[in-house]
Amino acid sequence: MESQNILIKNAKILNPLGNGKTEEKNADVLIVEDKISEINKEIEESNAEKIIDASDKILMPGLVNTHTHISMSLLRGIADDLELDSWLNDYIWPMEAHLNREYCYIGALLGASEMIKSGTTCFSDMYFYMDGVAQAVEEIGMRAVLSYGMIDFGIKEKRENEFKENISLIKNHNNTADGRITTMFGPHSSYTASVELLERVRKEADRYNVGIHIHMNETMKEINDSKEAHENKRPFELLDSIGFLNSDVVAAHCVWLDEKEINLIKNNDVKVSHNPCSNMKLASGVAPIGELLKENICVSLGTDGASSNNNLDVFDEMKFAALLQKVHTLNPKLANADEVINMASYNGAKALNIDAGAIEVGKKADLILLDTKHPNMTPQSNTLSSNLVYSANGSNVDTTICNGKILMEGRKLLTVDEEHILSEAKRAIIEMKELKEAESE
Numbered sequence: 001m002e003s004q005n006i007l008i009k010n011a012k013i014l015n016p017l018g019n020g021k022t023e024e025k026n027a028d029v030l031i032v033e034d035k036i037s038e039i040n041k042e043i044e045e046s047n048a049e050k051i052i053d054a055s056d057k058i059l060m061p062g063l064v065n066t067h068t069h070i071s072m073s074l075l076r077g078i079a080d081d082l083e084l085d086s087w088l089n090d091y092i093w094p095m096e097a098h099l100n101r102e103y104c105y106i107g108a109l110l111g112a113s114e115m116i117k118s119g120t121t122c123f124s125d126m127y128f129y130m131d132g133v134a135q136a137v138e139e140i141g142m143r144a145v146l147s148y149g150m151i152d153f154g155i156k157e158k159r160e161n162e163f164k165e166n167i168s169l170i171k172n173h174n175n176t177a178d179g180r181i182t183t184m185f186g187p188h189s190s191y192t193a194s195v196e197l198l199e200r201v202r203k204e205a206d207r208y209n210v211g212i213h214i215h216m217n218e219t220m221k222e223i224n225d226s227k228e229a230h231e232n233k234r235p236f237e238l239l240d241s242i243g244f245l246n247s248d249v250v251a252a253h254c255v256w257l258d259e260k261e262i263n264l265i266k267n268n269d270v271k272v273s274h275n276p277c278s279n280m281k282l283a284s285g286v287a288p289i290g291e292l293l294k295e296n297i298c299v300s301l302g303t304d305g306a307s308s309n310n311n312l313d314v315f316d317e318m319k320f321a322a323l324l325q326k327v328h329t330l331n332p333k334l335a336n337a338d339e340v341i342n343m344a345s346y347n348g349a350k351a352l353n354i355d356a357g358a359i360e361v362g363k364k365a366d367l368i369l370l371d372t373k374h375p376n377m378t379p380q381s382n383t384l385s386s387n388l389v390y391s392a393n394g395s396n397v398d399t400t401i402c403n404g405k406i407l408m409e410g411r412k413l414l415t416v417d418e419e420h421i422l423s424e425a426k427r428a429i430i431e432m433k434e435l436k437e438a439e440s441e
């Protein structure tokens with residue numbers, strides 16, 4: 001893709017400030033190469049090769065999805081209305097046994113198309129055949145943090161294989177695609193990974209200087225099982241006892257936490273990825289977001305996979321995040337629109353250690369424009385945050401820019417052939433279902 005300077009004229013800007021607040025302003029924004037280079041009232045048009053008139057548009061940072069399994073977009077709708085344990089064991093894992101690199105590549109293109117079309121510019125993934133996922137990210141132009149989902153169930157040979165996979169992902173893809181792709185270790189959870197695996201992950205993450213992406217405290221069953229297996233230790237206590245916790249850990253879910261665990265998260269600066277849709281759909285529970293925010297813990301948002309959501313629209317996730325806390329605590333002020341905008345942008349970027357998530361000079365140009373000329377965006381609310389969290393949805397996104405390149409304009413994907421991706425995805429899931437049928441015969 002050619003790099004061209006882009007000038008966004010007359011935008012209404014919503015900028016998250018990182019303290020749970022946002023600011024609104026009207027200005028022009030100039031993008032030079034991969035960065036925001038100027039924000040001013042009137043920027044000369046001669047500075048840019050490409051001019052976008054944003055008179056009827058809202059400009060905000062591209063959304064950051066800090067926990068997903070992108071290729072699970074192929075498994076959308078294959079198993080609904082189940083709790084986590086049965087969902088995984090009886091439906092998802094048997095189907096995932098038939099994945100291969102090609103399917104994960106197609107699934108990643110499908111998921112990435114959906115994310116770009118709903119205003120997400122960066123995601124953190126934990127899955128399999130990550131080389132295929134990396135190829136999809138390279139081609140489509142998003143930003144991503146990739147990890148391999150390591151599961152050993154205490155089996156030594158399996159453990160060796162998991163390290164081989166995750167380390168080869170790091171060696172082949174960390175800091176590639178013009179810096180759009182970085183990597184992490186992805187130990188699946190403390191119930192599927194042994195203490196030996198988790199201890200070694202900590203050492204290797206330090207050695208390779210990458211972060212760690214893990215599922216934590218998702219269900220009550222997980223807490224009870226952990227206490228039974230590990231001398232009454234809850235999952236965060238177990239990880240603390242082996243020196244695992246640090247500011248580079250992104251912990252997905254964090255639904256069932258006691259006071260001691262919240263302190264461990266705070267004292268170790270662990271980053272939380274809140275996944276309200278998945279937690280509601282799998283009937284896992286309600287994360288104590290109010291308590292976490294009170295402690296100034298960095299809370300970001302994730303969709304989880306499309307098989308427990310069932311879409312990858314972070315606008316939906318923002319609305320659910322706000323509403324769930326209100327109905328659960330009977331406090332309408334909790335998780336207000338400004339806080340939720342910060343979670344989905346500024347905090348997400350911070351959790352993933354990327355230099356984006358805000359509209360500031362010098363930040364990466366990961367930006368989206370929403371069209372206000374839609375019935376659901378009319379009239380304008382008192383604040384832009386209110387419009388974006390309570391009224392908008394992903395299909396109001398008109399333009400998506402990542403690393404200074406336009407990936408979607410006027411709702412058309414520019415880097416890939418969307419129709420081809422949709423037909424390939426349909427073919428892939430039919431083939432997988434046939435493979436599964438054949439196996440059970």
Ligand SMILES: O=c1[nH]cnc2c1ncn2[C@@H]1O[C@H](CO)[C@@H](O)[C@H]1O
Nearest residue numbers: 069092126127149150188215304305
């Ligand atoms: O909410 C979840 N909790 C636990 N595991 C999950 C969830 N969503 C997806 N996976 C599973 O995690 C593995 C990838 O590392 C996959 O097996 C995926 O199905």
Ligand SMILES: [Zn+2]
Nearest residue numbers: 215252304305
């Ligand atoms: Zn997950």
